[in-house]
Structures are given as structure tokens and as C-alpha cells.
Amino acid sequence: MPKLSLMFEDKIVKVVPVGSRPVTIGRAPDNDLPVDNLAVSNYHAKIYFEAGRMVVEDLDSLNGTFVNDLRVERATLHDGDNVHIGKHKIRVDTSGEAPVPWDTGRKTAAPRIDETMVLDTKERRQMLQQAAAMGESMQFAGARMKVPTLVVLNGQTDQKEYVLANRLTVIGKSPLATVRLKGWFKPQMAAQINQRDDGYYLGPGDKVPKINGTSISGPVRLNDGDVIEVSRVRLNFIFRG
């Protein structure tokens, strides 16, 4: 039977078969593949068989579902595809017999066009912003979280983009840091970003960071679009707070 392997940092966390029932993915514990991360919506996506093809459908998640790095609303999956949700990856294995459709009734529902989209970083950023803004305007407070994002403009870091899912974020060389700096002579903790009641604040660590070119003297509240500069890394803070 076809199966899905939930992976985190190249380790398999859980494997589930895809049978006649849809496999649900999300932060809520009652999902078939629960993903334990604040960047993941409670009910983030589902994967099921339709007309003999395996399909992934994003359930209006805040931070999106990506198939092989392309953000999708809905897409057909092929053997070996990787579905990215937050920091987790789901590896698709379609070998084996496809199951018999479990509910022929659903096929009579209005046919949907595959809405696969190709997004460059800028468009993706705008989408994340729109999603964040939408998440805010919708009143399902528990189901949607507004989370800011750091986009790396230049410098050596372990990722190109960071979702600030925790209240405390550290930028530094430390393996415990959220934004990990690479290279020689980088401080363990260069700077920090902390969520307070009224927003996100950038504060110094071993270095004094700059916001939009100006050095800070203490914690300073970050605004959407601010450029943070520390230890030769420039980060764009994206948050429609």
C-alpha cells in the first residue's frame, strides 16, 4: 500500500499508509500525522486518493504546504515527492496498489483545478504576508497564529528563511540558536528577538545589531519590513502585526 513518511531533519518520525481514508496533517493531536511545531496550523493539510492519484490539499494553512519547494493549494503527488510543512518533510511513496475509492460520492463534487503555483522568494514573502494578514482578520484565534518571518538578505546562515514560532529567538553561532550563523569568529549569541505583549523586540547579544542602518542601544520594537544587520548577516523582518 502507498505510504507517507513524516521526517524531521532526515529522521523518520512516523510512517502511515494511505488507504481509502484521507491522511490529515497538523498540529492538533487528533491528526493522522501530528506535527509538533507552532509554524504548523492545527489542521494544516490532507493527503488522499482521488481517481487513482494521490493528492495533497492545503487546508488554508497559515504558512503553506510545499511540494518539492513549490507552494501548493492542491497538487497531485508522485513517487519520491517531498511535501514540506513547517520544518517537517513528508516523503511520498506511491509504490503498491492504490486503494479503492472510499466514497464515490465525493467524486461528483465540483471538479477542482490544480492550483499549483510557482513562486519566487518575493512572491512567496508577499503570500506569507497576505496569509498573516488574513489570519489576523479571521476570528479563529486558536486555529491560526500570526507569526513573523525573518528572510535572509545576505550572509551565511543555516536557512534562508525563519518563522519566529517561539517567543524568544536567538541569532548566533550556538547550536541552540534559532537563526544559526555560519563562519569563523561569529559570536554564540549575536543578538536576540523577543516577543513582548506589544510586539517583537530586537535586543543586543554579544554584538550590537543595527536596524535599518542605525545601531540600537537597548531593545527596540521591530516593524514590518525592518532590516536587521548583525555579524555580517542582513535579515528582513516580515510581520503584519
Next chain:
Amino acid sequence: MRIVSGGVTDMGRVRTNNEDCYRIVEPLNLFVLSDGMGGEAHGEVASAMAVETVVKHCLDAEANPAATFISSVQPSWSAQTKRLATAVHLANENIFKSAEEHPEQHGMGATMTAAWIAGAKLSIAHVGDSRAYLLRGGSLLQLTRDHSLVAEQVRRGILTAAEAEQSDMQSVLLRALGAQEEIEVDAEEHTLFPRDVLLLCSDGLTRVVTEPEIAGTLQAETEPARAAEKLVELANERGGPDNITVVIVRLEKDSKGWFSWLRGGTRKNPGSNGSVGGN
């Protein structure tokens, strides 16, 4: 990371009894603080019961990790966070039951701020208006949210922070252990870094000592017990209107790095003499 800690509790200058209570459980790196309330001596009973219940549950759980979690623990939390949240729920149950069984204890209650450090992971469980702060890179950050009426009014924009400080409603709590059979416990997890300083305190400190003063004291005095004493002294100089309790936990690097021998003894590091630590 190496952990050094110290705590002080003081009656203050106005009260005639101390309803605050704290415990440092060094082998577990567990730090528990509670501020009791209630007539006669019952505030003391409540805060002691709160602290003892939390400490006992955490110690028992170390011996028996399979002990059940109660109430709404989130599956994403670490074992320590689940345990701590469960312990605070149990403390609430114990105080509530005791007050039901002993009519003279009716109305007693307590705050609870508990911190448990396992590796680099800090778990916090919290109810009431005692606080946990983190000093990192010179910035002081309040980790807990006060469950008081004025704090909620500030969050909703009804009061300004300045108005809240002047309010005579400061003692009104929205949540306290023992007030109701069921309680909502705030629990959080954070990653700790070397040189972080964690501070737990009762409102006897924060009513009269400002956050910049707290940050300054923690930076100037690196020995936890002495820094706690200094903060208590400062609160007493300002009139000591309430009981004052301060617990300070410092995280230090295990080793000073491969070049530490180059620096020899030039580095001022009072924490390295081995004699410091909690009581």
C-alpha cells in the same frame, strides 16, 4: 551548562508574617515560588502547600516517570513541562480541598511560579501575579503574564502601564491556586543559553523595584544569593509594603573554552569558587 542559584524571602517592613514561600531543589534544578493569601495564618498554609505539592510531585515523577499527567497538558510539551503543569494542577486541588474541609481556611489561595531546567530547556508553569524574568544580553524580559485585573486591563488597552501602577486594584487576582476546583495553568518552554539569568519573584519586589533596577542589580552582583539579598534590601528601602521573595538562577558555561588558560585568573568570575549555590 553549570547552574548556580540562590534565594531570599523576607517579611518586608509592614506585614507581621511571611506568606511567601520558595524552594530550590538543586538535584532537579527545580525552582518553586508561591505567595499566599487568606486571613489569619492561612496564606502561609496555602503557599507552603502549593510549594510542597509541586516539589513532591516533581521528585516523585523523577522516580516514577509513568505517573499520569492530569488536565490539559499539550502533547508538544516536554516531559518536564507536562510534569510541572500537572504539579500545579495538583497544588490547586490540594489547596481547594483543604479549604473545603477546614472552614477556617475558606478563601485561602496562593500564586505559583515554578521553573524547571533540564539541559538547555526551561519549563515554566505559572498562576497568579508572581513573576519569572529572563535577563539575556542585558535585556530583561518578563516571561510570565500576571493574572491580575490591572495587568489584564493594560493588555486590553483599558489602562496604561502608569495608571496600573497607581491603581488600588493591584491586589485583585484573576487566577490563584485554591480559588476554584479547576484552574487554567500557563505553561511555556524556552531554550536557555550560557550567561542567561532567571529570576523568580513575588509582587513584593516588583511593586516597588523597577525592571531597570532589577536588571542593573543582576548585572552588578553575579553571586545569586547576594543579588537576591540586594533586591530585597532595595524593596525594604522603598517601604517593604509586602513580603518579598527573590530566587535567582544563573547559567554558566561548563568550561571556559580552549583558550581559558591564556587568560588565567584575570577573568573576574565569582561563580567559579565552588562555594556558591542555593540553600
